[in-house]
Amino acid sequence: MRFLFRITFWLGLVLVLLPRDKTPESEKLPQIGAADAVQAATAAVSNMSQFCKRQPTACEVGGQAATIIGQRAQDGARKLYQIINDKKEQITNDKKAPDHTGSIGADTTDLAVVATPRDTLTQDDLALEWRGPEIAN
Structure with a gap:
């Protein structure tokens, strides 16, 4: 306190x-x-x-209020710290690779990925002659 x-x-x-700027209003104020x-x-x-000597109950109540406010501030900081750590762990867990490979006991969503054909080129696409980049000699 x-x-x-x-x-x-x-x-x-x-x-x-x-120091203050000189203004017409400041000229009217008393000079100290x-x-x-x-x-x-x-x-x-x-x-x-000397206030606490004159008003001991006010100082006691003020001290108790300061203690309560300090405790609430600590609780709030602790809660904020937990929220930040939970979010950090959630982000870290989302970035981790999945624990399964999908080859054994695959879900239906995994089967849809596995069942997608890899060769999607048509015969017309395959018939075109490929030209690589021109290399200057």
Whole structure:
């Protein structure tokens, strides 16, 4: 919980201190110096560090909520990991060669493949004279 406060603080500080473009709207805003911003941020962090002393039940509930959220995140990551591995195994199994050759105990689908004639050329096709590529000497 303290980590989240620190990250929020430093990220906010960086965003506040980044230079901005001059616009007519920015001229109307109050001007705050970097030292004032750092002093205010330090006071805010000090106030946050005393929060658990002032509100112990809020800190306890917040800690329990953080634990539950962390557990759910772990469960979600575990589930996602299992889904990815299942898909990976399914793809790997689909690419493997079949375990049977089809010659013994062939299914009807295998028989259709085996029964397909190999010589499909007609007599007219066979009668044509074949010419190979011309080879220059």
